[in-house]
Amino acid sequence: MSPExxxxxxxxxxxxxxxxxxxxxxxRVTDILELLGAGASFDEILKxxxxxxxxxxxxxxxxxxHQTDHAVLRSA
Numbered sequence: 001m002s003p004e005x006x007x008x009x010x011x012x013x014x015x016x017x018x019x020x021x022x023x024x025x026x027x028r029v030t031d032i033l034e035l036l037g038a039g040a041s042f043d044e045i046l047k048x049x050x051x052x053x054x055x056x057x058x059x060x061x062x063x064x065x066h067q068t069d070h071a072v073l074r075s076a
Contacts, residue, residue, distance in 0.1 A: 006066070008059040020063060022056045032060035 010024045020029040027049065035045050042057055 002062060005055060005059045005062055008056055009063045022052065022060065025051065027052070029060045029063050032057055033064055036061070 008023050009020050009029060010022075011018060011020050012024065015021055015024070016026055016028050021027060022029065022032065032045065032052075036057075040048075042054060045057060046052055046054065
């Protein structure tokens with residue numbers, strides 16, 4: 001995990017309903033992940049969203065990985 005990279009992820013109650021965003025902009029981490037999941041390449045995303053940087057995409061992936069890294073408890 002890169003703490004420096006994760007600084008690109010911001011959470012502001014007044015933006016996007018308090019969801020994690022990229023560098024205070026109104027593009028959510030989930031927006032980036034959905035684009036990647038739909039098959040968009042880094043280059044396509046950067047072309048469509050010229051204000052984003054490659055590190056922003058990597059930060060979104062790393063943030064998501066960190067958020068899902070927990071034990072799942074199942075009840076019997």
